Amino acid sequence: MFLSIVIPTYNRAHLIENTLQRVLDQTCDDFEVIIIDDGSTDNTEEIIQPYLSEKVKYYRIPNSERGAARNRGTELAKGNYVNWFDSDDEMLPNHVSFIKELVEKNNKPEVLHVMYQIKDQTTGKTTTIQSSYSSRQRKRKNFLIEGNYLACNPVIVRRDIALENPFIENRNLSASEDYELWLRLLAKYTFVKSAEITSYLIQHDERSVNTMTDPDKLELRFLTFLKYIDTNKQLKEFLGIDYSYFVMRNYLILAVDLAYNGHKRKGLFYLKKALREHKRALNQRVFWATLKHLIF
Structure with missing residues (x-):
């Protein structure tokens, strides 16, 4: 078969x-x-x-x-x-x-x-x-x-x-x-x-x-995901110099999810973490989408 x-x-x-x-x-x-x-x-x-x-x-x-x-x-x-x-x-x-x-x-x-x-x-x-x-x-x-x-x-x-x-x-x-x-x-x-x-x-x-909007669950999901990636030696070696960029992207996605669902304080926290993780955060559309949801 x-x-x-x-x-x-x-x-x-x-x-x-x-x-x-x-x-x-x-x-x-x-x-x-x-x-x-x-x-x-x-x-x-x-x-x-x-x-x-x-x-x-x-x-x-x-x-x-x-x-x-x-x-x-x-x-x-x-x-x-x-x-x-x-x-x-x-x-x-x-x-x-x-x-x-x-x-x-x-x-x-x-x-x-x-x-x-x-x-x-x-x-x-x-x-x-x-x-x-x-x-x-x-x-x-x-x-x-x-x-x-x-x-x-x-x-x-x-x-x-x-x-x-x-x-x-x-x-x-x-x-x-x-x-x-x-x-x-x-x-x-x-x-x-x-x-x-x-x-x-x-x-x-x-x-x-679409139904996962609880801020603690959203945060736990992304942090659990990043922990599995971080502890996988073969995968980290595969990502190589892009690893920091990858982490930054995930922080941004978490930030916009939190901000979109009204959890602005946590959204801002992960937006800042993304900026600290990789300078290319400022070039990402999701960065500015997060700011939009944080401001309005």
């Missing part, structure tokens, strides 16, 4: 049916679907029953957050490659077929990624993430230094490598556990990259990155 599509889900009964239908609409059927229910309290199990088959399997675990759910799905996977797909997003019909072609053309690469668009659930309007993820960045070895442009849906990892490099199962890292893994993999393996768009990330009010 070529691909195992692992779908972690938590209280997405009203969304997962659409996701499953889009997965099953693929033009290439060389895949399996593994749904990991992370302790949902809604009727998820009832909703997905009509979709279960030899191809689509369902497993329920105690609530453990997405990293643990994805790891459990990876352990159950039978495909040569693993794709972690969120239960509120959509595949385009060519997602699996294009990935398979990319793998065959590149002699079974270790890690590969395609791209996606962000679709507004209400309006249907789409935004191409490549507007931020430039061709110049794609050519850089450490192309993720500016931020996490990948999400989970477009990243595909060879199963043996996925098993050797699991997601960190730390709740404090929630919403950054994928970024930490991409960086860890980037320091060890070559990524095959394609600008082909094969999925939609659906933007809606319940998305976890």
Whole structure:
């Protein structure tokens, strides 16, 4: 089997049916679907029953957050490659077929990624993430230094490598556990990259990155993330002279998140830390966006 599509889900009964239908609409059927229910309290199990088959399997675990759910799905996977797909997003019909072609053309690469668009659930309007993820960045070895442009849906990892490099199962890292893994993999393996768009990330009010507004949790998430990066010797060596710039970028992103959500004092604190970390902070758009939210 070529691909195992692992779908972690938590209280997405009203969304997962659409996701499953889009997965099953693929033009290439060389895949399996593994749904990991992370302790949902809604009727998820009832909703997905009509979709279960030899191809689509369902497993329920105690609530453990997405990293643990994805790891459990990876352990159950039978495909040569693993794709972690969120239960509120959509595949385009060519997602699996294009990935398979990319793998065959590149002699079974270790890690590969395609791209996606962000679709507004209400309006249907789409935004191409490549507007931020430039061709110049794609050519850089450490192309993720500016931020996490990948999400989970477009990243595909060879199963043996996925098993050797699991997601960190730390709740404090929630919403950054994928970024930490991409960086860890980037320091060890070559990524095959394609600008082909094969999925939609659906933007809606319940998305976890939109609901995380508590200042202490925001702060803890970023500091936990930076601690994992700082204690990974191989990754720090990979980032090299860009490490300080990378830390500065993360301080700025934390600062603007805090300021945007009304936590101005903490936002200012991390804005200052970013300036002290790297002088190029002043050249960043996010620096001035943070100032705007702090002033108005």
